[in-house]
Amino acid sequence: MNGIPFVKMHGLGNDFVVFDGRRDPAVLDLDNATAARIADRKTGVGCDQLIVIEPARDDLADAFMRIRNNDGGEVEACGNATRCVASILMGELGRNDAIIETVVGLLDANGASDGLVTVDMGQMRLDWRDIPLSEAVDTNHIPLSLGPLSDAVGVNVGNPHAVFFVDDAEAIDIEKLGPVLEHHEMFPERANIEVCSIIGEDQIRMRVWERGVGVTRACGTGACAVGVAAARRGLTGRKTDIILDGGKLTIEWLPDDHVLMTGPVATSFQGFLHSSLLGGH
Ligand SMILES: N[C@H](CCC[C@H](N)C(=O)O)C(=O)O
DSSP: OOSEEEEEEEETTEEEEEEETTTOGGGTTOOHHHHHHHHOTTTSSOOSEEEEEEOOSSTTOSEEEEEEETTSOEESOOHHHHHHHHHHHHHHHTOSEEEEEETTEEEEEEEOGGGOEEEEEEEOBOSTTTTTOSSOOOTTSEEEEETTEEEEEEEESSSEEEEEEOSOGGGSOHHHHHHHHHTOTTOTTOOEEEEEEEEETTEEEEEEEETTTEEOSOOHHHHHHHHHHHHHTTSSOSEEEEEETTEEEEEEEOTTSEEEEEEOOEEEEEEEEOGGGGTTO
8 A cells, every 4th residue: 555654633523634644654744735635625634633643853852843723834742642642652562641832832741531631731821921811811801702602711722722611502603603702813833722510529511613723523722721710710729621512631730830631542543644735845
């Protein structure tokens, strides 16, 4: 079988095409158009994010993870994919831990009970400049309203998030509101948009419109942002279960502002990318 091997994986239905650039240099430095063609669910393999495992730059890391959204654009963080890459690396290394390097730093991953994986998603950043926002506002109460949504909480998980609390997250038309908010002038680098409601003690139901993708069944960095936002607002404690369309993630916001995210990893299939999809690359 010719073509470049990949593995199709997902975290709670947030799905990825994962290439190994350490073995196949043809997938290193893909351009945005090529990445979008591969990620396209009609013309390509189809995925929310396209992931390339690359040789680590930092001696402390086991590998570097490059993340591209469905629209081909490179982004800083992807929690669900980080668990998937950690699972691959731990399998290769025969270890129950791995360090994944990203453009925003090193992430520590560990195998947890029941086949789950825990990732330290790093230190959350809460200043308006770090979200980033286009003006100096209290990020615990961003003055932004659209329809039934208002009064967002901004959190940077390596990537930008805006969290809205509502009575019933499932009643919100996120397909309509998400893209308008993603591209709002308040967010100079756009934003991932989460709509959530408290459904029990330390239990939060969340839906997400992802920057550069659209509605996904789960978003790990989004769950981190929601867990932090709820605790900032005093709606929950610092350890919460986040119920997404695709299932549950457990989030813990530590006193040092790091966030631990625990959840499952799944492999769908192995495949080979026809070289025509790499285009002129
Ligand atoms: N699904 C990913 C989020 C990707 C974030 C991406 N949509 C962005 O533009 O930041 C996750 O599990 O964290």
